[in-house]
Amino acid sequence: MKQISVQTTQRECLIDITSKVSEVVRSIDKTNGICIVFVPHTTAGITINENADPDVKKDIRDTLSRLIPKGANYRHLEGNADSHVKASLVGASVTIMVENKNLMLGTWQGIQFCEFDGPRNRSVLISVF
Amino acid sequence: MKQISVQTTQRECLIDITSKVSEVVRSIDKTNGICIVFVPHTTAGITINENADPDVKKDIRDTLSRLIPKGANYRHLEGNADSHVKASLVGASVTIMVENKNLMLGTWQGIQFCEFDGPRNRSVLISVF
């Protein structure tokens, strides 16, 4: 298991970490298997989506914020209840097949770290089995 | 593969099952790997989120109910169409790394069984690979 850091720059943003994950996968002594990318936080998540047009990441962020606005009558009093809900909808991990040390992503797919309560310095755990 | 039971007490609620899953993981004869926790139901799900403040679980439940209300013009006539939609958004499984028989969860993370059509006696499947 390896760990990487992700510095986020806004309260809510998606950050492409595909190249960082690929680098870790190439450094691990396994040729084929599955890669698990896991976010050990409760106000951040991870998803697979388009990287080519950065507007897709903004649309995902903004749509989640429209559906689950910050500060809208939640019980949890830390001001980030919305962040927790968003994290559960997006999910804490992604699973990707690995062949010949390559992530088997589709043409347009990238691995997107989803910050919902930043900016913060976050961790991501990566393993290949 | 092991199976545990979860008795839910309301139509919609999140129940922390982290300690139950940890106990199963310690009982399995594997030291390192990945743990899959799978819900074999279509009106329940599973997520990873905060356990420290129980209000977070209520906020997740209530936000999903606001977005996907019970009985709002669905086609499925069993009165639990909303439960099915919620189950697909939250997901049927979580994947967690295991090191030295410990679940590699973040400080605030717990495994939350999500009941969307209870109260019922539910099953959860657990494996370590």
Place this chain on the structure above:
Amino acid sequence: MKQISVQTTQRECLIDITSKVSEVVRSIDKTNGICIVFVPHTTAGITINENADPDVKKDIRDTLSRLIPKGANYRHLEGNADSHVKASLVGASVTIMVENKNLMLGTWQGIQFCEFDGPRNRSVLISVF
């Protein structure tokens, strides 16, 4: 790793691929393990939900379209920003345990390919570990 094709027939629809996935799992030379079903697209996803009443699939589709309508002030200008958001909420993969070459799905569970920008000819990747 094996690949199957799914021909979708509408812009948005859920298509049950359980029997196709089962067939692949039976053809792979592994008796027990976990099956990963992965969608290498950014405007489609995959979920596990009821197959018995086809209305459940329509309710999932229609609820997502109500929450995330097509063409509602998105930045991404290809007309499918909603499809990308839906794909991230549903997720790009499902994980299912395998015992004696059987998918360990619950009684009502089926594997549903989720098309959000069709109709198209899509691919699905399947592996057992």
